[in-house]
Amino acid sequence: MNDSRGRNRPPLSLHIPEPPARPGEEADFSHIQVTPAGVAPRPDSFAAAHDLREMAFGLVRVLDDAGQAVGPWDPRLSPDALRTMLRDMALTRAFDDRMFRAQRQGKTSFYMKCTGEEAVAVAQTHALDREDMCFPSYRQQGILITRGHPLVGMINQIYSNKGDALKGRQLPIMYSSPEYGFFTVSGNLTTQLPQAVGWAMASASKGDSRIAAAWCGEGSTAEGDFHAAMTFATVYRAPVIINVVNNQWAISSFAGFAGGEATTFAARAIGYGIAGLRVDGNDALAVYAATAWAAERARTNNGPTLIEHFTYRAEGHSTSDDPSAYRSADEGVKWPLGDPIARLKAHLITIGEWDEDRHVAMDLELAESVKVAQKDAEKNGILGHGLHQPFETMFEDVFEKMPQHLKEQQAQMRAERMRKWPDGGQGQK
């Protein structure tokens, strides 16, 4: 190779990021600066982006270690609102637990939990209007649950059964629901971010009052679509909230492989002239307050906000993943920001609005409701056991009107099914 090695200059070296701990090593979160709850200032929601610089490096926190809500970001929610939020988070977790088990029992092909991240989707949905449009990634099932989407419908989708509104076409958990303001989830990462910006631009151009919100992981901020979204968002001052859920891990890659060693993900906003907030993602009240702030900013034509939700992916990436192969086993227990459900529960108990008995009773009730929904859904079938959508539906919705070549292929498919099962085989795999 024709190079300049050996010249009288120091040799270059390539930096490859490495997480603080790997399997067999003790988890180490000493690099994480946990600022005390209540100390982050709360600027006006119309403040200029360049005056918000420090918000991208701090951490908005409301719930302190004693279970009190403190500081200017305390959204001062009623006990009823807090209990509803707690319940939505607990239901999300109960749902995840049961569906994860369903996958392990062979009832479907795939599942993704959001354990440890429930505050993000749930508290944010509480802070958004019901009519605001969400462009989620694959770990925001809490939006649908908070908006009251029937669990049976979600499970039908997970089972790809004959009751599945998406006709069995999508991988489990890739939900879609215009009625619940939930855009169709893509398996391709971060494509939803510019789409959310476009929706928000359309809403603004029509003089609408609805805003958009989008979610991606810290890992996928590396995708070009993230940067396209940020550019359009700032250029057109789009009424959009861009949420980066920094759960520390993108499958086996720690946040350092997305640039997390050098700066925060909230600080991505600075270069674009966008407001950036960095929030304790396991603090439901901080997440709620930051979202309400960003929503107010968007609704008053002050433009987009990037929120980094600093949280931890407490489970594997998906049912296809085994995190014990690449991260320290005790990370979960050593994570310095605790568990979002436990923290909101402690707060409610601290202020005398909740107790252990009620919590246990609630968890039992929620587990039972998921079980009932699952049984109902299973009447429509589980994946690979015959009770699927009619075979013909495979060719629908490719286009609004089915062209000739798809009609011919549909006829071919029917002929194949008749050959395999002379009765038509609709009950077959």
Add this chain to the structure above:
Amino acid sequence: MTDTPAPSRRMNMIEAINSAMDVAMTRDADVVVFGEDVGFFGGVFRATAGLQQKFGKTRSFDTPITECGIIGVAVGMAAYGLRPIPEIQFADYIYPALDQLVSEAARIRYRSAGQWHMPITVRSPFGGGIFGGQTHSQSPESIFTHVSGLKTVIPSTPYDAKGLLLAAIEDNDPVLFFEPKRIYNGPFDGHYDRPVQPWAKHPASEVPEGHYTIPLGKAALVREGQDLTVITYGTMVHVGLAAVEELGVDADVIDLRTLVPLDIDTIEASVKKTGRCVIIHEATRTSGFGAELAAQIQERCFYHLEAPIERVTGFDTPYPHSLEWAYFPGPIRIGMAIEKVMKD
């Protein structure tokens, strides 16, 4: 192949691919592998397992999640003089990298009149049959065969996977190396309701530990017959072979192994012998590689054909999660096409 040194051992396709990279990295310090989850973890399918531990973090490393970036830096590394093997975790995720592949890697030799060349091998698992839904099942090979300056390679056995991958890595032009993930762990006859067979029972799972190559652009005649030519590649080689045996047809079965450059001579000789031809691929039908094959065959063999050429393909829909086996071009679809071709 150039040489077949002993010793050999049983490998599945993942192990054979891993072995190819191990051999290439041992022989050439300029060979580097990288991609999402490729380094410490060794890849979500384990194809790069152990390479970081053996060759160090600067030769096998994780990347940010940006396919455009992964291929873009591969172009830059190749410009420096390295021999990069970027991995795109699923072929379904390759589209953000299209500009770097189509406008850059494919054309840099041409537009610089040979000042630079791009010895890049893009590895990517592709194809369905694993309940991967729309975003983990696609077969986008014909998008790349349509681009001048890109080679496209698709193996069907562990032995071929290693020899072809080594040839791709040593090739001085950019190669798309699509790995049929359905057959990573065993061949698949298309009967989804029968038990999975491991590679260990297949002769092509006996793979030399050392270096050997299978030249790009050379097809394999994996079954010899007189009455029909079946042309296919990847997973569908095994499905096609099983279908031919089940129907009792005396067929040539050609495993293309490389789509570009194409071994048209092997195809021409076979079709002129049999006069009948069925082309099988899992990818969607319209503008699929089968159309290119059919066009070239009629150009060269028109007066030898006894029946119209049949294509057996995936349907022109996205890959449906729950109706996967009604979508997949399995034994029934292949059987109907063969019957039609043999009837005329």
